[in-house]
Amino acid sequence: MTDRAAAGAGEPRALPRSIAQAFRLAAGELGHCSAAWLFVNETERGGGREALAVLRDELGRTYPVLDAVIASRLEGATGPPVAETLDEVVALCEGASHVVIVGIEARFMDALVPRLSARVHLLTQSVLSPDWDRVASNYPGRLDLIGLQDFQRYAGSRSVLVTYAYGTSPSSTYVVPAWLRAAGNHGRTQFRALIGWGALARPFGVYPRWLVETSHDSFTHLVTA
Amino acid sequence: MIAAVVLLVTLVAQAVVPRARLLIVLSGAAVSLLSCVISGTADTRTLFADVPWDVLVIVVALGLLSEYLASSRVFGLLALHATRASAADPVRVLILFCTGMYCVSGLVNNITALLLVLPVMLALLKLIGVDQRYVSWTLGATLVACNLGGAATPTGDFPAILLLGRGAMTFTDYLSSALPQTAVALVLMLVVVLAIRPARDLEREGLGSRLALRIMEQLYRNTTLDRRRFLPGIASLVLMFGCWSLLPASTGVGPELIAGVGCLLALVSTPLWSERLLRTRVDVEAVLFLLALFLMVGAVRASGAFVALGDQLTALPLSDRGQVIVFFCVVAVSTGLFSAGPGMAAFLDVAERLAARHDPATIYVGLAMSVCAGSSLFLTAATSGPMAQVLTERASIIGIGGETIRFGFLQHMRPGLLGFAITLATGIAFAWPRLG
Structure with a gap:
């Protein structure tokens, strides 16, 4: 269901x-997974599991990460797998002078950025047009915004690319489209590590709109819970 | 005579084709200069010497200080507090954001105020769920509040800066006269808008409001005030306000010098970043636009047209009071058609003639209120209007009925007319007892 159709019911x-x-x-400014957990918690607090089912029915097809998060919640999950995977991602970034993040996931970035000693850059590419300055x-003083035309300035043997992986299956996973631009064949050789950080382990139940499929070997490391 | 025709044609052209505004007024200025030189009315040296450069200094200095303060993130945090205070209730959102816009645009110029407040407001409108009626009235009222805030202080917008820069009024005289008038107009407008009940079809509480609040809190979850920029910025502003209010004119330290030095004091506290600000964020468009206007107005002044207009006004078969009221109304409508800068620049000369026969403060503040009223009349009357239109279109708000929300000329018409009528009536009501 589109935003317009969901808004139009009477x-x-x-x-x-x-x-x-x-x-x-x-979803544009917090990331699909972080926004989904926010909506799930608030909706459940207000209307219980019945409201969650309605939320899934109304928005699940348009926002597949939300659909998967609601399914996880109904099975007892309590939040995104940040704590379980954070140390491993921090260890992979150790010694790097630049960490370039592709995609937004607020709950993951809030945990990661303060733990890094490297300069952190966020690639300003998103189909949801967030307010990048906001x-x-x-991350006052800790995060620079960079465009696609600039991001290779931060490539090198002490640089790391990080993105979020959704709906991981044994052979493939889904990422934001910008990852394919940043970590293409030429980009892959220019960074010390290409890290996929599992934000959503559960496979998608509906077509994963907003995301693109990529194989595991497009990462040097895929960190999942 | 030719200069007056060139000015009029240029003003009409820039109002009809705002996308080529700068090119049109610069061309108009060039033609005015040429006509003056060829006809022997004045030479270019004289016309350039008549440009109030001090006003341009104040415009640039305050624009830079606005950018400096905005970079401290103070306005984003204020918007978050306003959201919390509103509890995402549509009626409270309207009241708080109109009041907030009035306060912010009194401190910084109108465009900066709009760029600071409107994105947050539009995000909130998307979250709380709105319809076309609510958006039209709320954004329209916010634009009127922005114009009123700009007229409330001598530093809020160009017309008041011009009065300050030309020495027509002192800082405190303007503030003490204009602030109460604009505040009354704002309250009156809010009362009337709320009586129209723009939010009558909207959800007022429940999950929607709670989600809206939680999301806004998350959007600014770790945003903090950058004290290194806020403290020098606000200290400079307070210092400038203090000097404008307290330093007597006999010292020779004019408002432009205070603005320039005050701004530089803030900038030197963060030198590297300020250097970038100076090189990239000076409002060249505003400076060129005003320079071209001043040159055209100077050419008309040299032709004696303003003296003739003043003579015609004072020859109207009306009482002194009636002549001033007609003047205010003509200024307001002209500003609505041609925008605030030209309105103020062109009519200040006429106002000076009236000020010789009446209390000057009453005439000048009445003039500023008339320009403010005209700025609210049509969406195109002030630069902030088309900018609000662009920002709203970019926000792609979908109404609760599934309709695409618009904010253009037609949607602004009713709140604009209301703002125009209330502002002009308030200005006239305050001036009335002082015009004998």
């Missing part, structure tokens, strides 16, 4: 009529 509703638009904005303002 009968009494368990969910606010602006919820699709609100999720899109949140995103960066949450």
Whole structure:
């Protein structure tokens, strides 16, 4: 269901009529997974598991990460797998002078950025058009914004590329489209490590719109819980 | 006469084709200069010497200081507090953001104020769920509040800066007269807008409001005030306000010198970053636009057209009070058609003639209120209007009925007319007892 269709229904509703638009904005600036957990927690607090089912019904097809997170929640998960994987990602970044992050996941970045001694850069590519300055303002003095035209300036033997991996299966996983541009054949040889950080272990139940499939060997390290 | 025609044609052309505004006014200025030189009315040296350069210094200095303060993230944090205070309730959002816009645009120029406040407001509108009626009234009222805030202080917008720069009024005289008038107009407008009940069809509480609040908190979750930029910026601003208010004119330290030195004091505290700011963020468009206007107005002044206009006004078969009211109305409508800069620059000469016969403060602040009213009349009357339109279109807001939300000329019409009427009426009501 599109934002417009979700907004247009007229009968009494368990969910606010602006919820699709609100999720899109949140997913753009917090990341699909972080926004999904925020919506899941607030919706469940307000309307219990029934409201979660309605949320999944209304937005699940448009936002597949949200669909998978609701499924995880209904099976007892309590949050994204940040704590379980953080140390490994930090260890992989150790000794690097530049860490370039592709894609936004607020809960993961909030945990990672303070632990890094390297300069951290965020690639400003997203189909959801976030307010990049607002995103960066949450990491005062710790995060630079860089465009695709600039990111190779930070390549080198002491540089690391990091992105988030969703819906990982034994052979492939899904990433934000910008990853394919940043970590293409020429980019792969220019960084010490290309890290996929598992934000969502569960395979997708619906078509993974907003994301693109990539094989495990597009990373030098795939860190999952 | 030719200079007056060139000015009029240029003003119409820049209002009709705002995308080529700068090119049009620069061409108009060139033609005015040529016509003056060829006709022997004035030479270019005289016309350039008549440009109020001090006003341009104040515009540049305050623009830079606005950028400096904005980089401290103070306005984003204020917007977050306003969101919390509103509890994401549509009515409270309208009141708080209009009031916030009024306060911010009193401190920094209108465009900066809009760029600081509107993105946060539009994000909030997307989160709380809105319809076309609510957006039209809320954004329209916010634009009027932005214009009122700009007129409230001598540093808020160009018309007041011009009065300050030309020495027509002192800082405190303007502030003490204009602040109460604009505050009353803002309250009146909010009362009328709320009586129209723009949020009558919206959800007022529940999960939507809670989610909106939580998301806004998350968007600014780790945002902190950059004290290294905020403290020098705010200290400079306070110092400038103090000097403008307290330093007597006899010292020879004019408002432009205070603005320039005050701004530089803030900039030198973060030299490397300030150097980049100076090289990239000086508002060249505003400076060129105003320079071209001043040259055209100078050419008209040299032709004696303003004296003739003033004579015609004072020859109207009306009482002194009636002549001033007609003047205010003409200024307001002209500003609505031609925008604030030209309105103020062109009519200040006429106002000076009226100020010789009435209380000068009443005439000048009435003039500023009329320009402010005209700025609210149409979306195209002030630069902030088209910018609000662009920002709203870029935000791609979908209404709760599934409709695409728009904010263009037509959607602004009703709140604009209301703002125009209330601002002009307030200005006239305050001036009335002082015009004998």
